[in-house]
Structures are given as C-alpha cells and as structure tokens.
Amino acid sequence: MSNSQLKTQRPQKDQYSVEVTGSPDIPGEGKPRRNALCPDKLIVHPNGATTLYENFLNGVKEAGDGNFLGRREIKDGPYVWQSYREVQKRVSNFGSGLNKMGLKPKDLVGFFSINTPEYVMAQLACYQYNFISVPLYDTLGAEAIEFIVNQTEMVYSLVTANKVQHLLNMKDKLPTLKTIIITDQYDPELTELANSLDVKIVNFNHVEKDGSIHPVEAKNAKPDDTAIICYTSGTTGTPKGVVLTHKNIMANVASVRWLAENGKLFLASPDDVHISYLPLAHVFELVNTATMIYGGTAIGFYQGDTLKLLDDIAELKPTVFISVPRLLNRVYDKVIAGVKAKGGVAQWMFTTALNTKKNGLNKGNVDHWMWDRVAFAPIRARLGGRVRTILSGAAPISSEVMDFLRIAFSADVYEGYGQTENAACLTITLHGDIASGHVGSPQVCVEVKLIDVPDMHYTSKDKPYPRGEICVRGHSVFHEYYKLPEKTAETLDKDGWCHTGDIGQWDKCGRLVIIDRVKNIFKLAQGEYIVPEKIEKIYTKHELVFQAFVYGDSLQPSLVAVIVPNDEALLKYVKQNNLIKTSYKKLCTEPQIKKHFLQTLNKYGKANDLKGFECIKNIHLAYEPFSIANGLLTPTFKLKRHQARIKFQKEIDQMYMEIS
Structure with a gap:
C-alpha cells in the first residue's frame, strides 16, 4: 500500500482513528474505533512470520x-x-x-x-x-x-x-x-x-x-x-x-512493522542496536525483543546492575532506546539539576537552547545546527550518542519530559499504552505527531471502544469528548487467565472485548487519553501495580491511624497518603514529647508530628511486608474524619476514592511538590 493510498483513507487530515463502518449503536457505549490508516481490516501477522x-x-x-x-x-x-x-x-x-x-x-x-x-x-x-x-x-x-x-x-x-x-x-x-x-x-x-x-x-x-x-x-x-x-x-x-x-x-509485532513500513513508526533493521535491560519476564520487553528480532536488529544486554546501566549504554551505543518513565524522568531530572547547579552563563545558554528548540519543535523541527552541538551533545552522550528512536511504555510519561527528549536527542519519541492482557501495546503515538498528553491511536491489529461507567459519571455521550472504560478487541487480546475461568469471564466478555479497567476519552483528533481507573488499582511511573486498599488496611492497624487514603499519581514514582490520626494516640504523643498544647487542627500541621507519623508508618509497613514501592513517601494529616456526611464514605463505610482524590487534590499536589 502506497503513502498516497494511505492519505486518501484518512477522513480528515488530523484524525488518527475512525469509527468502524457498519458498527451498531449500542446503548451505554461508544462505537468501536480503528486506526485511521487501516480502517477496513485488522492486521494479523507480518509477512512470512505467523509464529x-x-x-x-x-x-x-x-x-x-x-x-x-x-x-x-x-x-x-x-x-x-x-x-x-x-x-x-x-x-x-x-x-x-x-x-x-x-x-x-x-x-x-x-x-x-x-x-x-x-x-x-x-x-x-x-x-x-x-x-x-x-x-x-x-x-x-x-x-x-x-x-x-x-x-x-x-x-x-x-x-x-x-x-x-x-x-x-x-x-x-x-x-x-x-x-x-x-x-x-x-x-x-x-x-x-x-x-x-x-x-x-x-x-x-x-x-x-x-x-x-x-x-x-x-x-x-x-x-x-x-x-x-x-x-x-x-x-x-x-x-x-x-x-x-x-x-x-x-x-503486535505486525502492527508495529506495518506502521513502520508506512512511515509512522521506527523500522527496526540490522543497522540498529537495542539495549535489553527491562525485564524479559514482563510482556513489554518480550514484545520489544520480538519486534527487534523480526528486523534482524542487534540486541545487547546490560550487566545486570542498574547502577551501571549508563556505563553499558555508553559502551553499546544503542540506536533504539526503549524505556519506562522512571528512568527517562531520572535522565531529565539529572540534566535540569546539573544546569541549575552551574547557574550563570551555563544556565542561561541551556535555557535559551531549550526554548529555541521548543519553538522549532512546535513547527515540526527537532534539529538545530548550533544548539545540538553546543548544548545537547553531552546529554546525547549519556545514551551513547547514536539514539534515533525513543519509546516509553509501561506507565504514563509527562508532556514536559516527552518534549525534553525530543529536543535533547533530536529523536523520534513515541509513547505506547497497553497491558499484559493485550500483549503489551493497545495504542501508540505516531511519527509526526508531536502533541503530548495522549497515548495515540489504536494499533492496526485491534479496535477500541469506550463503555459508560455511570457510577463515576463517565459516558460515551459526554461533551466535548466521549469518555468511558477502555475496551479492546482484536488479534493481540489474550486467550484466558490460566485455570481461572471466572476471572477470565470478568475481563473478557462473550463478544471478545477485553475490559481494561482504565478510563479513557477520545480527543478531537481521535487519539486516546487516559484519565482514570475503574478499579482501585493503578500503576506508578516505574510500572509497578499498586493495590491501595491492601496498604491502607495495614496502616489502619497501627494505633496512630484512624483512617487512611493512599494515593499514587501514575506520573510519579512513589505513593503519598492522607491520614486521619487516632486522636487519643496523637494527644498521647503530644504529651509525651512536651509539645505546646494547641487546637487539634493545628496539631495536624506540626512538622514534628508529621515526621513522626511518616517514619513510624514506614517502619510499620516494612515490618508488615510492604515492598519498597508500596511505602508512602509523604503524608498529609487530616483533622476531619472521612464520613458519609462529607461524601467520602459509602453507606457501607467504604472509601469513595474518586471523591477523596478530588477533595484532597491540593494537598496531594503539595505532597508531591515537597518530595520532588
């Protein structure tokens, strides 16, 4: 299929997905959508490779x-x-x-x-x-x-x-x-x-x-x-x-290859080098490796020590760098911190270079004849100096970091979204689309629809954009959960739709945006799944805690929590430490008390087998208990997580700011 044919298939210049022709109107859900480049069929496998x-x-x-x-x-x-x-x-x-x-x-x-x-x-x-x-x-x-x-x-x-x-x-x-x-x-x-x-x-x-x-x-x-x-x-x-x-x-290999051969993704070849350090035990690297192998790409392995990963990269000099936001954020943070530490002329020059290239980026240009050599060459050297393609997956990445990667490396930067249940990649951003804040259009091996979640006020009729739980159907969707037919039926419906548990919306260009979770489970920036109820259950067993709301932003590597203290235990601590007696509300803002809670709860969490990424890194002490009256508890006294996030958004932002 030629590029000219591809262009004629797109209904509008800026539409990245289209509704499936002939799909019925079903109450409570939006129509399935496919990638606008391949609307009439779903790709099964690449040429010559069915297994x-x-x-x-x-x-x-x-x-x-x-x-x-x-x-x-x-x-x-x-x-x-x-x-x-x-x-x-x-x-x-x-x-x-x-x-x-x-x-x-x-x-x-x-x-x-x-x-x-x-x-x-x-x-x-x-x-x-x-x-x-x-x-x-x-x-x-x-x-x-x-x-x-x-x-x-x-x-x-x-x-x-x-x-x-x-x-x-x-x-x-x-x-x-x-x-x-x-x-x-x-x-x-x-x-x-x-x-x-x-x-x-x-x-x-x-x-x-x-x-x-x-x-x-x-x-x-x-x-x-x-x-x-x-x-x-x-x-x-x-x-x-x-x-x-x-x-x-x-x-998924076929989808990536098809899009690449049509100029919309990177085309892996024997001229490329990929560094394999993300765990092959996870489906993300498994599919990455399969894609590289189809193209005859060289695959170099890290030594097994993440502290030496950058040394391995410097020696290998990869052309393709596939990573997760946690590491990409670290590259960004180190660069920005180094620039601030230098200050003066060096900081001015870097800021000027960054802003100049950002203006160029907005016009579709990622190269600059001077700043690429003067300001960004040392940054490129950190990843070996040859990276031409960067792919981020496993968790969301911020728009700021995406733009920085494009500017600093003059590379094509892509973001994928998916789950193990759909063989790692459900949607992906495409070459030439430099807008951030979305996860692209459907892979050409699947179709995607949004179904209503009335309890959370998300519907396919929402204006200006349809919203709902993301469901996917197609050739990459898993067969079953091993020996778990009931769990399989909860996720995979009779029509073959896999219910992801994520809430999404279609933007004006037909790209998918992830906005929430249906279930009380989420990923942190490094890709680890978090079950907040499990952590809350442990913390509320401690005498200091009356109620707990654990929260994790998927763009952040760590958890924070809103804790309602057990007032008797709090007042006991105040008395034992000869703190100034004041109102209960003001006690909840005292730095010494906050520090004591955080240290005590983290020690308690570790003693109760919480993993490192499950331990909270900052807390806010709330003096008012969660209740049915203030809208934070259900009639059966379960935490309304969505409402709690809205109520404490300001405090959550402050906690993350303090630990950034």
Whole structure:
C-alpha cells in the first residue's frame, strides 16, 4: 500500500482513528474505533512470520552473519557478539536437548533470570519446539513464585546461579519442581544441596551439547498455540497467569512493522542496536525483543546492575532506546539539576537552547545546527550518542519530559499504552505527531471502544469528548487467565472485548487519553501495580491511624497518603514529647508530628511486608474524619476514592511538590 493510498483513507487530515463502518449503536457505549490508516481490516501477522519462531527465522534472513546477541563477558569490558546464524544453531541444539530431557510439545518451562543471551536462546528454543515459557520474577515476592510454580505444576526451570538458592530454600513448598537448568557458573555445593532435596541441576551448555548429538526434530508451534503464560500482579490477591498465543504477540509485532513500513513508526533493521535491560519476564520487553528480532536488529544486554546501566549504554551505543518513565524522568531530572547547579552563563545558554528548540519543535523541527552541538551533545552522550528512536511504555510519561527528549536527542519519541492482557501495546503515538498528553491511536491489529461507567459519571455521550472504560478487541487480546475461568469471564466478555479497567476519552483528533481507573488499582511511573486498599488496611492497624487514603499519581514514582490520626494516640504523643498544647487542627500541621507519623508508618509497613514501592513517601494529616456526611464514605463505610482524590487534590499536589 502506497503513502498516497494511505492519505486518501484518512477522513480528515488530523484524525488518527475512525469509527468502524457498519458498527451498531449500542446503548451505554461508544462505537468501536480503528486506526485511521487501516480502517477496513485488522492486521494479523507480518509477512512470512505467523509464529515467534518464524519471526526469528525472518531475523536470520535479514541479518544472517550480522550481530544478534551481545554481552560484556569481561566486567566493564567490550561487547562480545554472536550472530543470528550462530544463535540459530545453538537454539536448535538447546531445544533438542530439552526434548531429550523429557519435555514434550506444550510442556511448561520456568524462567527465573535477568536478561541474558541464554534467556533469549532458551525462549527461542521453546518457540521452535512448542514449549510454553512461564517467567518468574522477584518483584512479585516469594508467595507469588510459590503460587506460580504450583499452579503450573512446573517441573523444569531455567535459572541464573544467584537465584537457585532462592528456589531451593522454598523446595518444601514446590513439590513439582524437579530440574533446574543453570545458565552460568555456579558453586558445586549447590548440586549437593539440590540432590538432597530431590532436585536435579543441569548446566545450560550440557543441555545444548546433548541436544546436538543425534538432534530431535522440532514440532513447531502453530499461531494459536500458547507461547507464554505471563503472570501479572495487577490484581488483589494471587497473581493471574495471562495466556498469550504466538498469534497474540505476532499481531503486535505486525502492527508495529506495518506502521513502520508506512512511515509512522521506527523500522527496526540490522543497522540498529537495542539495549535489553527491562525485564524479559514482563510482556513489554518480550514484545520489544520480538519486534527487534523480526528486523534482524542487534540486541545487547546490560550487566545486570542498574547502577551501571549508563556505563553499558555508553559502551553499546544503542540506536533504539526503549524505556519506562522512571528512568527517562531520572535522565531529565539529572540534566535540569546539573544546569541549575552551574547557574550563570551555563544556565542561561541551556535555557535559551531549550526554548529555541521548543519553538522549532512546535513547527515540526527537532534539529538545530548550533544548539545540538553546543548544548545537547553531552546529554546525547549519556545514551551513547547514536539514539534515533525513543519509546516509553509501561506507565504514563509527562508532556514536559516527552518534549525534553525530543529536543535533547533530536529523536523520534513515541509513547505506547497497553497491558499484559493485550500483549503489551493497545495504542501508540505516531511519527509526526508531536502533541503530548495522549497515548495515540489504536494499533492496526485491534479496535477500541469506550463503555459508560455511570457510577463515576463517565459516558460515551459526554461533551466535548466521549469518555468511558477502555475496551479492546482484536488479534493481540489474550486467550484466558490460566485455570481461572471466572476471572477470565470478568475481563473478557462473550463478544471478545477485553475490559481494561482504565478510563479513557477520545480527543478531537481521535487519539486516546487516559484519565482514570475503574478499579482501585493503578500503576506508578516505574510500572509497578499498586493495590491501595491492601496498604491502607495495614496502616489502619497501627494505633496512630484512624483512617487512611493512599494515593499514587501514575506520573510519579512513589505513593503519598492522607491520614486521619487516632486522636487519643496523637494527644498521647503530644504529651509525651512536651509539645505546646494547641487546637487539634493545628496539631495536624506540626512538622514534628508529621515526621513522626511518616517514619513510624514506614517502619510499620516494612515490618508488615510492604515492598519498597508500596511505602508512602509523604503524608498529609487530616483533622476531619472521612464520613458519609462529607461524601467520602459509602453507606457501607467504604472509601469513595474518586471523591477523596478530588477533595484532597491540593494537598496531594503539595505532597508531591515537597518530595520532588
């Protein structure tokens, strides 16, 4: 399809999505919308690749003896590479070795590892031999790992040496786990401990070597076969295993590729270099990697230490930088703080450069002959100096940071929005659209609609723009939650619509804007899911607290809270510390009391197993209790979270300002 054909399909110059032709009017919901560039069909897979193994074969065809997987074999040393053809042989041998160990098509393989070449090779072997990968990761916690291993009845797991002890310590709770494949060097004593626990330890290279002798022919996966069960912490209670097929993941690869080939996204090629540091256990990096592999792109891995990530980037010099707002915010904050610290002429020059390029950006130009060399070259060097494409995902990013990235790096900067349930990316911003504050138009593999949420006063008839819960249907939407039919039915309706739980609105150009959440769950800027009721329940058990409202802005990396003190406990503290007796209202504003509450509650939270990102970083003490009368409690005494956010918005803004 030519660019001229694409232009004629768009109903207006500035419309990025259009209503699906012939869709019926259904009360309580808006009409489905598709990307305006591809309104008549949904893309299923890219040319020549219906499965993730075929996706890899396309990469081999594109790159051949070109670089594929790179690592720094010597600490802080240069990157050492394996080519696509070299990896293809190793993948087949490892898959054959797994088969010889007893794995059959559709058997499960656990992955408990940071990103490494072995991780990718093992995953590709699973794709080739039709095994199902099940990632495990530390941030879910020990209880979640126990749940995942037992729910999937996991027998085999690929593990890095530093995580083996963790699994062996839990072995009495993991009865099905029998074989651990270690990807790197390990202490021989681990073998003795494992043997005593009836667990077999095997080295990655041993499996690969055994598979190369009289190799077993692969029974390749089909598009509708399960590729991965990706567990998400995005619910209360135990995690849910999102079942994603080869077709689901390839649909997003196809969408990105289709848009790229039509000039609307970056086109990954053998000339590109991608740094892989976001966890492969999460679907975001999984799909990123698959997209890079299709184009024959070189993938270099960080050393595993986030404190050395910028050193790895400086050595690798990536052309594509895919990240999350937490890290991109850090780059921005360090630059701005450094400029302010210098002051004087340096600060004036940087501010002038920034404003000059911002004026150019508003006219569609991201380059400047002088300021790019004088003011922004040192900033570009932080990401290796070659970055031409930046993609942010996993959580919302602020307009200010998006504009800064475009200005400082003269790069194409994109933002994607999605969930594990829709294989990472539901909408994405497009090349040439430099407006901020939205998450773009639907991928060309899905269609999107908004349904009314009357309790929150969001409807598809709202003016000036329709609002409602975001629902998505199409080729990237997940199959089911593993062994959870009731939970599946709550999210995936009979017509195939996945209910995201996010509230969105269509802007005047047909782009999606995220404005709220249906459920009491949200993401922080680094992409971690937060269940506020869980945290509030813990804090309200402390004698200092009568009521609690925990809040997290998805553009911020941390939580804040409005606390209604237990007045007796507060007055007791005042007496014990000989504070000046004053009104109860004024006591709630005393810095010493606020500091005492914050320190005490964080210590208490950690003692009650709250993770670091679940601990509040600032508080506001409210002297007036939440009640039915003031509109903050329901008749059954549940917190009206939406109303509480509105009431305390000023205090929330102040708390974030204090910790920024």
